[in-house]
Amino acid sequence: MAELLFWPALLLYGEAAVGYFGDARRPGLAGRVATWGVRLGWLVQTALLAVQAAREDGFPWGTWAGSLNLFVWLVVGAYLIWGCRGAYRLLGLVVMPLAAALLIVARAGGGTAVGTRSHYSNLFLVLHVGLVLVAFAGFTLASALSALYLWQERRLKRRATTILRRPAPSLATLDRLAARTVAFSLPPLTLGIAVGLEQLIRRGDRVDAVVVTTLVTWAAWLAYLVLRVNGWSGRRAAYVALAGFVLVIVVRLALPVTHFA
Amino acid sequence: MHLVLVGTSHHHAPVELRERVAFDREHAAALAKELGEAVCLSTCNRTELYVVAEDAEDAERRTVAALAEVEPALYRLRDQAAALHLFRVAAGLDSLVPGEGEILGQVRAAYEAGSPGQLLDRVFRQALHAGRKVRAQTAIGESPASVSSAAAALAEQVFGDLDGCRILLIGVGKVGEQAARNLRTRGAEIVLTANSKTDRGELEAELARADVVVSSTSSPGYVLDALTVERARKGRQLLFIDLAVPRDLDPAIHELDGCYLYDIDDLEAIVSETLAGRRGEAARAEAIVAAEAEKFHAWQASLDVVPAIASLRAHAEEIREAELRKAEGVLGRLDETQRRAVESMTSQIVNKLLHLPTVRMKQAAVSADGVIYAEAVRHLFGLGEDER
Numbered sequence: 346m347a348e349l350l351f352w353p354a355l356l357l358y359g360e361a362a363v364g365y366f367g368d369a370r371r372p373g374l375a376g377r378v379a380t381w382g383v384r385l386g387w388l389v390q391t392a393l394l395a396v397q398a399a400r401e402d403g404f405p406w407g408t409w410a411g412s413l414n415l416f417v418w419l420v421v422g423a424y425l426i427w428g429c430r431g432a433y434r435l436l437g438l439v440v441m442p443l444a445a446a447l448l449i450v451a452r453a454g455g456g457t458a459v460g461t462r463s464h465y466s467n468l469f470l471v472l473h474v475g476l477v478l479v480a481f482a483g484f485t486l487a488s489a490l491s492a493l494y495l496w497q498e499r500r501l502k503r504r505a506t507t508i509l510r511r512p513a514p515s516l517a518t519l520d521r522l523a524a525r526t527v528a529f530s531l532p533p534l535t536l537g538i539a540v541g542l543e544q545l546i547r548r549g550d551r552v553d554a555v556v557v558t559t560l561v562t563w564a565a566w567l568a569y570l571v572l573r574v575n576g577w578s579g580r581r582a583a584y585v586a587l588a589g590f591v592l593v594i595v596v597r598l599a600l601p602v603t604h605f606a
Numbered sequence: 607m608h609l610v611l612v613g614t615s616h617h618h619a620p621v622e623l624r625e626r627v628a629f630d631r632e633h634a635a636a637l638a639k640e641l642g643e644a645v646c647l648s649t650c651n652r653t654e655l656y657v658v659a660e661d662a663e664d665a666e667r668r669t670v671a672a673l674a675e676v677e678p679a680l681y682r683l684r685d686q687a688a689a690l691h692l693f694r695v696a697a698g699l700d701s702l703v704p705g706e707g708e709i710l711g712q713v714r715a716a717y718e719a720g721s722p723g724q725l726l727d728r729v730f731r732q733a734l735h736a737g738r739k740v741r742a743q744t745a746i747g748e749s750p751a752s753v754s755s756a757a758a759a760l761a762e763q764v765f766g767d768l769d770g771c772r773i774l775l776i777g778v779g780k781v782g783e784q785a786a787r788n789l790r791t792r793g794a795e796i797v798l799t800a801n802s803k804t805d806r807g808e809l810e811a812e813l814a815r816a817d818v819v820v821s822s823t824s825s826p827g828y829v830l831d832a833l834t835v836e837r838a839r840k841g842r843q844l845l846f847i848d849l850a851v852p853r854d855l856d857p858a859i860h861e862l863d864g865c866y867l868y869d870i871d872d873l874e875a876i877v878s879e880t881l882a883g884r885r886g887e888a889a890r891a892e893a894i895v896a897a898e899a900e901k902f903h904a905w906q907a908s909l910d911v912v913p914a915i916a917s918l919r920a921h922a923e924e925i926r927e928a929e930l931r932k933a934e935g936v937l938g939r940l941d942e943t944q945r946r947a948v949e950s951m952t953s954q955i956v957n958k959l960l961h962l963p964t965v966r967m968k969q970a971a972v973s974a975d976g977v978i979y980a981e982a983v984r985h986l987f988g989l990g991e992d993e994r
Contacts, residue, residue, distance in 0.1 A: 372745070501763065502860070504872045506879040509749045509759050515766035516843065576841065579864055 350393035351448075351457045357386030358421070358445040365437035372511055376434045383428060383441065387421045390448075393457060394418055400459040410454025412474050413597065417447045419482035424489070427522070435496075435513055439489040447597075469544055476537030477559070481593050483530025484566060488590035490523040491583035498580055516579070523586055524573050531566055538563055555596060562592040607725050607909070608662035611688035612669040612680055613647075613654030616702055619679035626675045627653040635719040637672060641665075645720030645730060647695070649712045651702055656692065658725045685906065689729050690899040696737035697895050698747065704884045705746030705891070710737040725909075729902060736898040743894060746887040749880035753873045754784035756880070757847045758792055760868060761818050764845050769793035774816035776800045776809075776829055781849045781870075782822030789818060813838040820847045821854040832858035835865065847873070907971040914980035915964050917989040922956045 364379025394415065397405040406415040424440045427433040451457055497513045514522075538559060545552065569585045577585070614624060627648075629637060634646035642665075643658040655672060659665035662684055673680055683691050691700070696713045698705045717730040741747050750756040758768070765771050771794040775786050778799065786796055798804070798812040802823070813819070813835065823829055835844070835856075846867040848855040853869055860867035868876075930937065930952065937945055963983070970979040983989065 497763070501760075501866045504868060504875075506875045508763060509756060509876055509880050510883045512759075512763060515762060516764050518766040579843065 348458070350389055350396060351452055354386050354389040354393055355445060355448055355452075357382045357389060358441055358448060361386060361437060362441040362445050365434060365441055368434055369438055369511075372434075376431070379437055379441070380429050380434065383421060383425060383437065387418070387425060390414075390418050390421070397457075397459055405459070406456070406470075406474060408454070408456060410451050410456025412456070412478060413447055413451035413454065414456040415474070416478045416481060416597070417444050417451060419478055420444055420447075420485045423482050423486045423526075433514060435493055436486075436489050439492050440486070443485070469540065472540045473537050473544065476533040476540070480530045480534030480537060481597070483526050483533075484562075484586075484589060484593050487523045487526040487530065488586050488593075490519050490526065491586035491590075494519040494523065494583045495580065495587075498583075520578055520582065523583070524570075524578075527566055527569055527586070531563075531570060534563055534566070558592060558596050562589065562596055565589040565592055607658055607660060608665070609685050609688045609725060609729060609906075610657045610659065610662050610665045610669060611654060611683040611691060612657075612666060612673060613652060614673070614676050614679045614681065615652035615654070615700065617700075618681060619676055623676045623679050624651070624653065627673050629653065631715065631719055634716065635721075638720040641668060641672065643721060643723040643726055644669075645716050645722055645726055647713060647716040649709065652695070652700075654692075654695070656688065656720075656726060656729070658723055686899065686903045689733075689902045689906075690895070692729060692733045693736040693895045693899050693902075694892075696733040697740040697891055698737070699740075699888055699891055699895060703751040703881070704888050705740075705744075706751065707741065707747050710734065710741070713737065725906070728905060732898055732902050736895050739898070740891040740894050744887045744890045746884050746891050749883055751877065751881060751884065752784075753781060753849070753870065753877055754788045756873050756876050757785040757820065757849075757868070758788035760847070760866075760873075760876075761789060761794070761845050762792065764843060764866060765817055767793065770795070771817045772797045772815055774798050774800065774809075774812050774819045776819065776821040776854065777823030777825075777850065779822030779824075779849060782820050785820050785822075785847055785849065789820070794818065810834060810838045814840060814842075816844065817842075818845045818847065819855070820849065822849040823854050824850070825854055826852060828856045829854040830859070831856040832862060835859050836862055839865070849873075904968075904972045907976055908968050909971075910976035911967040911971045911980045914983045914989065915967055918963070918983055918987055919960060921987055921989055922960055926952050926956050 361379040361382030364375045364382055366375075368376030368379060394406075397411075397414075406412050420440060421444050424436060424444075428436050428440065448457070493513060494516060497516055497519065500508050500513075501516070513519075541556070541559075544550075545556070565585070566589050569582065569589060572585060573582055614627065616624070628650065629646060629648040634648045637655070638644040638646045641655065641657050645656045647654045647656070653673065655669045657665045657669050666682055666684075670677060670680060670682070692713075694700045696710055698707065698709050701709055713730070714734055717726075717734070720726070720730075722730060750759045761768055761771065768789060769792075771789070773786055773789050773794050773796045775782060775796050775798070778801065790796065794817075797816060798808070800809050800812070802825070813830070819830070821829055830846075835846075839862075841864065843864040844866070846855050846859055846865065848867060848869040851870060855867055855869075857867065857869075859865050930949065937948060940948065967976065967979045967983065970976050
């Protein structure tokens with residue numbers, strides 16, 4: 346069943362990625378079809394997660410690949426909040442190829458199948474994995490908004506003649522939304538890390554590279570917010586957000602090597 | 607009944623001619639009333655009279671006489687061609703700037719001020735519908751078509767909602783004022799209108815608070831240089847619109863982080879691109895308008911057969927009721943439910959028998975054979991013979 350749901354979800358995300366590419370070239374039908382691809386794909390992936398949850402006694406996304414599957418679902422879900430609006434469709438160009446690629450990686454790691462088990466308690470996994478993933482999904486969206494900001498800013502600087510034929514969200518809106526998304530995402534990360542550290546101390550485990558990188562990631566996003574409060578905005582803030590996103594990716598890709606090894 | 611259109615527009619007559627037949631609302635309404643079932647559409651780019659009459663030749667003659675001052679520049683269209691023209695006008699496809707939105711309101715105003723009968727009512731309603739449909743289903747009217755509206759749209763690309771956005775207006779050139787007006791209609795406010803007498807300190811102080819600077823002076827040199835801007839703006843984002851020739855604003859301003867400077871050439875290039883986009887959308891709009899015109903044609907053609915269909919149905923209903931009355935003796939013994947069942951069954955027989963002839967007559971009407979079919983039906987069923 347889970348296998349049957351994976352392929353439609355992947356196909357719909359893939360279709361959305363291609364559709365958004367078409368929409369960027371010629372806005373219209375391709376964008377609308379892509380948005381429906383995201384909506385339906387997300388629903389199918391929700392069903393996939395529901396099947397996984399129903400077949401497991403405990404938290405089914407405690408493994409690296411399982412958590413990646415959940416991460417993709419959270420990212421696409423967060424994207425759906427704005428992505429369905431015409432002006433924000435361009436975000437899909439960044440988010441949907443990433444979602445499709447990560448879903449493939451999740452499947453390769455066995456994260457979309459049923460029967461994966463973890464030796465941690467359910468409550469701990471829900472709090473630690475769940476909160477960290479929610480935060481990372483928020484950071485991914487904030488980074489996509491920042492990337493869109495830089496693209497839009499570049500168009501304004503280059504005085505692109507097509508700027509009004511293919512309007513994007515305004516610089517001010519993108520800047521504000523990115524900051525707001527980070528402000529909402531940092532508290533879950535803080536809590537998720539705190540829960541993880543408490544478990545680490547209680548079990549007497551060693552601090553691994555992922556723990557360190559996650560703390561650096563947390564510090565980077567905290568710095569983003571502090572800098573913004575001190576007047577940093579626009580292009581500089583967007584670059585900081587992208588640097589924070591690189592750390593998110595590093596943490597995600599480093600997980601199988603250390604944290605879940 | 608025929609739909610007759612006589613008019614002139616920017617395609618056929620220069621403004622010197624058009625102004626001779628430009629009517630205000632009252633005058634246009636009076637002229638329409640004078641012509642009978644008519645609507646007068648008079649805008650700065652066109653004056654058109656839509657008249658419905660049995661005798662198309664006579665109606666055209668009377669309408670041409672009403673616009674006699676510009677007779678050589680008049681065009682004359684009838685029926686489907688006239689309807690298609692009106693649909694194109696309402697959709698903005700015949701406008702100077704393709705897709706401009708003002709015309710739809712002007713068509714509505716003309717229709718409301720006119721004296722439309724059944725046919726004009728239908729054609730104008732459908733034209734308004736076609737205009738709205740084109741706006742909803744194509745992007746023909748979405749992008750700005752003038753330098754001043756492009757400047758305002760650019761400000762929206764930087765600041766989003768312009769409510770509370772502050773404009774510093776330097777100089778009082780015509781295009782500059784238009785741009786400022788465009789920004790104001792979107793919620794922005796003018797904090798200072800500066801000229802050559804404005805104190806330099808005041809100008810820099812306002813620059814520190816402004817979001818958009820619109821400049822259109824006749825100064826031979828730069829009014830603002832990059833150094834002044836960098837000193838005054840304190841890291842804030844600023845959009846500069848330079849509409850002057852020679853330019854008022856130092857091009858180096860554009861190199862500053864968070865500053866965007868657009869001169870008249872940049873804006874004209876953007877407008878030219880958006881107009882190209884509008885022309886691209888026009889092809890889709892034409893298809894929508896053609897489909898609406900086809901629907902109108904089908905409706906107008908059906909007018910030829912509707913009386914025959916109505917007579918045929920009335921005749922059949924008369925026969926059905928007469929036969930039911932004849933059978934009253936037998937039906938009287940039926941209870942209410944059985945009686946209703948018999949009535950329903952007879953109605954269904956009549957409806958089913960008449961369905962195909964009705965459909966065929968409507969189809970024939972569209973292909974211009976409606977009158978022949980209507981006559982045949984009248985002859986075959988003896989419709990209207992009692993009245994003769």
